Amino acid sequence: MNFGVRRILGVLTRSYTTMSTRPFALERQLGLSAVRRACALTSSVFNKLVKNETLTKGDKSPVTVGDYAAQALISIMLKNSFPADPIVGEEDAAELRAEEGKVLRDRIIDLANEALIAPLVEGDKAEWGIGPGQTKTTAELLDAIDRGNYDGGRTGRMWTIDPIDGTKGFLRGEQYAVCISLLVDAQVQLGIIGCPNLPVDASKPDGERGCIFVAVRGQGCQQIALSGSSETKLTMPTFTPSTLNFLESVEALHSSHSTTDTISSILGITRPPIRMDSQAKYGCLARGDGGLYLRMPTGVGYREKIWDHAPGSLLVEEAGGVVTDSRGQPLDFGLGRTLGENFGVVAAGKDVHAAVLDAVQQATGVKAKV
Numbered sequence: 001m002n003f004g005v006r007r008i009l010g011v012l013t014r015s016y017t018t019m020s021t022r023p024f025a026l027e028r029q030l031g032l033s034a035v036r037r038a039c040a041l042t043s044s045v046f047n048k049l050v051k052n053e054t055l056t057k058g059d060k061s062p063v064t065v066g067d068y069a070a071q072a073l074i075s076i077m078l079k080n081s082f083p084a085d086p087i088v089g090e091e092d093a094a095e096l097r098a099e100e101g102k103v104l105r106d107r108i109i110d111l112a113n114e115a116l117i118a119p120l121v122e123g124d125k126a127e128w129g130i131g132p133g134q135t136k137t138t139a140e141l142l143d144a145i146d147r148g149n150y151d152g153g154r155t156g157r158m159w160t161i162d163p164i165d166g167t168k169g170f171l172r173g174e175q176y177a178v179c180i181s182l183l184v185d186a187q188v189q190l191g192i193i194g195c196p197n198l199p200v201d202a203s204k205p206d207g208e209r210g211c212i213f214v215a216v217r218g219q220g221c222q223q224i225a226l227s228g229s230s231e232t233k234l235t236m237p238t239f240t241p242s243t244l245n246f247l248e249s250v251e252a253l254h255s256s257h258s259t260t261d262t263i264s265s266i267l268g269i270t271r272p273p274i275r276m277d278s279q280a281k282y283g284c285l286a287r288g289d290g291g292l293y294l295r296m297p298t299g300v301g302y303r304e305k306i307w308d309h310a311p312g313s314l315l316v317e318e319a320g321g322v323v324t325d326s327r328g329q330p331l332d333f334g335l336g337r338t339l340g341e342n343f344g345v346v347a348a349g350k351d352v353h354a355a356v357l358d359a360v361q362q363a364t365g366v367k368a369k370v
């Protein structure tokens with residue numbers, strides 16, 4: 001064996017050994033594999049989506065065949081390796097089990113099975129129940145969707161799945177994200193967010209698209225292009241008011257744009273906000289595309305869901321940022337499926353977070369909790 005080949009094998013073996021002995025190494029590797037497959041699934045759904053493949057849920061939000069199929073796929077993969085872990089997932093299969101759901105159901109089963117049997121790529125393992133021949137029955141896949149019905153809580157391990165976060169962005173062909181996290185005793189230990197439509201490099205908006213952000217507590221935050229496997233470590237840069245800009249929701253119903261305008265003026269921010277759907281905002285913040293993510297309640301009594309913030313909050317913390325609610329309290333993921341009373345989300349770099357919180361409290365009248 002020549003020296004070059006030996007050296008490459010040595011590096012691969014070393015990095016595998018280092019990875020495999022780190023906490024949550026298997027969860028990270030399997031989670032990345034599941035999110036990659038779900039990103040491929042949802043991208044292909046978008047290209048073929050037909051009008052009657054979207055339902056409107058009780059809360060008037062949309063859900064597509066892509067949301068259901070991606071939740072089924074991820075849940076099956078998690079069950080295979082971590083059968084005892086409960087899942088807090090956004091979707092449930094009730095509508096699909098009804099007779100009227102048959103057409104949608106058949107399409108979802110086909111999509112989930114296509115994603116399960118797709119050839120193995122680097123990092124995948126057949127023992128995870130993926131690859132040629134690994135199809136599941138309709139009953140198994142519907143049950144997999146319904147495994148996301150865990151009520152959450154303060155103790156033990158649990159996963160969150162948001163199979164398509166920013167479904168409205170997905171339907172517009174804009175930003176959306178496939179998001180999973182692992183919590184242990186209500187603390188996020190692993191967060192993975194796949195963003196199929198996000199430019200790999202924000203300074204090249206017309207360049208390559210598709211990236212995954214991943215963070216394990218204490219192991220930093222990394223970005224991986226969907227087309228490859230090399231990892232870039234992310235660290236949030238330092239901002240001043242003249243270079244700072246907001247990342248915020250596209251939908252004014254989800255986050256109050258007028259409150260962020262007021263906060264902008266208090267802080268002397270002159271740059272316009274970057275509006276983007278989904279937890280792609282947290283990934284962008286972690287890599288420094290904007291300096292601040294604000295989600296201000298719109299006063300309709302909405303309760304934020306844990307799957308919309310658990311993975312993203314860890315990305316930002318591991319890239320050197322701080323995430324709190326508008327009273328300066330850490331987000332509490334141990335209250336069930338929601339964050340409880342909604343006091344908004346303030347995510348920013350360490351150097352600006354305190355000033356931002358102060359401005360948020362001036363603008364909203366919310367008092368810091370001591």
Ligand SMILES: Nc1ncnc2c1ncn2[C@@H]1O[C@H](COP(=O)(O)OS(=O)(=O)O)[C@@H](OP(=O)(O)O)[C@H]1O
Pocket residue numbers: 061090162164165166167168169248249250251252253254255276277278279300302305308
């Ligand atoms: N009223 C209200 N207030 C706050 N948040 C809400 C509200 N209604 C829905 N949602 C949740 O918003 C999730 C999408 O968040 P985004 O940041 O992508 O919002 S936006 O689409 O950019 O507006 C969206 O996630 P998905 O359903 O996964 O798309 C919802 O969980």
Ligand SMILES: [Mg+2]
Pocket residue numbers: 061062063090167
């Ligand atoms: Mg939804």
Ligand SMILES: [Mg+2]
Pocket residue numbers: 162164165166307308
């Ligand atoms: Mg969501």
Ligand SMILES: [Mg+2]
Pocket residue numbers: 067090162163164165166167
């Ligand atoms: Mg969703």
